[in-house]
Amino acid sequence: MTNFPFTKSELITNLINFSQNKLQNYASNRNFDYGSPHHNVSKISPYLRRRFISEEEILSIVLRYHKINEIEKFIEEIFWRTYWRGWLESHPWIYDQYKTYDKDECIPEKTGIKCFEHWKEELLDTGYLHNHSRMWFASIWIFTLGYSWQSGANFFKNNLLDFCPASNTLGWRWVAGLQTIGKPYLARADNIKFFTNKRFYPQNELKENFILNNQNLTNGKPKDFIKPDAKKLIKYENLGIILNNNDLSLHQLLKEKEIIFECCLLFKEHKNILINNFQKKICEDIKNNDHNIVSVNNFQDIYKWLKDKNIKNLILPYETVGNKVFYENEFLKNITNLEVRYTFYLREWDCNAFQHATKGFFNFKKKISTLLNQANIKK
Numbered sequence: 001m002t003n004f005p006f007t008k009s010e011l012i013t014n015l016i017n018f019s020q021n022k023l024q025n026y027a028s029n030r031n032f033d034y035g036s037p038h039h040n041v042s043k044i045s046p047y048l049r050r051r052f053i054s055e056e057e058i059l060s061i062v063l064r065y066h067k068i069n070e071i072e073k074f075i076e077e078i079f080w081r082t083y084w085r086g087w088l089e090s091h092p093w094i095y096d097q098y099k100t101y102d103k104d105e106c107i108p109e110k111t112g113i114k115c116f117e118h119w120k121e122e123l124l125d126t127g128y129l130h131n132h133s134r135m136w137f138a139s140i141w142i143f144t145l146g147y148s149w150q151s152g153a154n155f156f157k158n159n160l161l162d163f164c165p166a167s168n169t170l171g172w173r174w175v176a177g178l179q180t181i182g183k184p185y186l187a188r189a190d191n192i193k194f195f196t197n198k199r200f201y202p203q204n205e206l207k208e209n210f211i212l213n214n215q216n217l218t219n220g221k222p223k224d225f226i227k228p229d230a231k232k233l234i235k236y237e238n239l240g241i242i243l244n245n246n247d248l249s250l251h252q253l254l255k256e257k258e259i260i261f262e263c264c265l266l267f268k269e270h271k272n273i274l275i276n277n278f279q280k281k282i283c284e285d286i287k288n289n290d291h292n293i294v295s296v297n298n299f300q301d302i303y304k305w306l307k308d309k310n311i312k313n314l315i316l317p318y319e320t321v322g323n324k325v326f327y328e329n330e331f332l333k334n335i336t337n338l339e340v341r342y343t344f345y346l347r348e349w350d351c352n353a354f355q356h357a358t359k360g361f362f363n364f365k366k367k368i369s370t371l372l373n374q375a376n377i378k379k
């Protein structure tokens, strides 16, 4: 069972409750996994990942109740996702290498490790795992059970509601000691006991020591981030936009600027029933809130929509590494043949941040206050 709401209004109500009741203790409490429904963390990731809600919207809400310096840890976490996405933009070969790994190992049926079994079931039942449990789970998967990090990343990919190519791939690599090279994350029984509030204590069940022989590894020289030469969000003749899982609220930005446009929403079935249902329901909410949005299921539907609406200028959500839908595809050739001029729109939030995400998070973190000043956060 999932405990994630399907409407934006419920999501905002939850975020307000979280801001009023939990956020003041987030920094000291966030590392505890007390079990579902995880009231001590925001559970905003499945929505933010799809930009069903944006970073600016989240911060606009939480900053109604707190000053920036009171919730620095939460803001920093919001920027971790931005950082991972930006880092992967400058190291795309890391994702290409992972993608070539198609040996999708099955998860071991019974490991005898109670906490591991619990997290496996929780993930399969709810599509969510607390951050600390993701770290422990990944560590046990790699170091105690001896499976590859790629097969674990695939397991998360197929089951997480918030699956994000950057956060997931780099999260697994970080645990494996490949991201901060030579420093693996080793799950320890005492740490699990403390941060699960004594719900689990896998004493003598885990491999708590591991020497990595990959000190000579390197992640390669980062590519510079080149800001895309994108159209600004201004008025164009016969303008259309397409929403998809890369950005489900782009239309709101155009509305705020009183720009007239046609809009369609691409929904693709997901083989995981829980994820499919979640995506379907939040897409229904978007359409219920705006009856002008047309549903499309494939490229043929889009071509028809472009013709029917006589679209001549098209804005598509920017596609970061691991999120390609329209890019590198026959699609772009076909719409050019329909005399449609297209652009991939990178939100200002990403555009400002990605250039700083080429090295470690420590460096990136120094830019957070500048990035907050640049962001369009309504107070």
Ligand SMILES: Cc1cc2nc3c(=O)[nH]c(=O)nc-3n(C[C@H](O)[C@H](O)[C@H](O)COP(=O)(O)OP(=O)(O)OC[C@H]3O[C@@H](n4cnc5c(N)ncnc54)[C@H](O)[C@@H]3O)c2cc1C
Residues within 6 Å of the ligand: 030, 041, 042, 043, 044, 045, 046, 048, 049, 077, 078, 079, 080, 081, 082, 084, 129, 130, 131, 132, 134, 135, 138, 156, 160, 162, 163, 164, 165, 167, 168, 169, 171, 172, 175
């Ligand atoms: C092995 C592994 C795999 C992961 N895979 C994913 C994934 O596929 N998709 C995904 O969204 N996150 C992933 N994460 C990051 C993190 O676990 C989740 O973002 C977080 O648990 C989401 O829960 P929340 O919204 O309640 O977080 P909160 O603690 O409430 O944090 C608020 C927001 O900050 C961001 N955030 C918090 N922690 C992290 C983090 N460590 N890395 C990046 N962003 C963070 C998320 O957007 C999150 O929604 C992974 C972490 C690990 C260790």
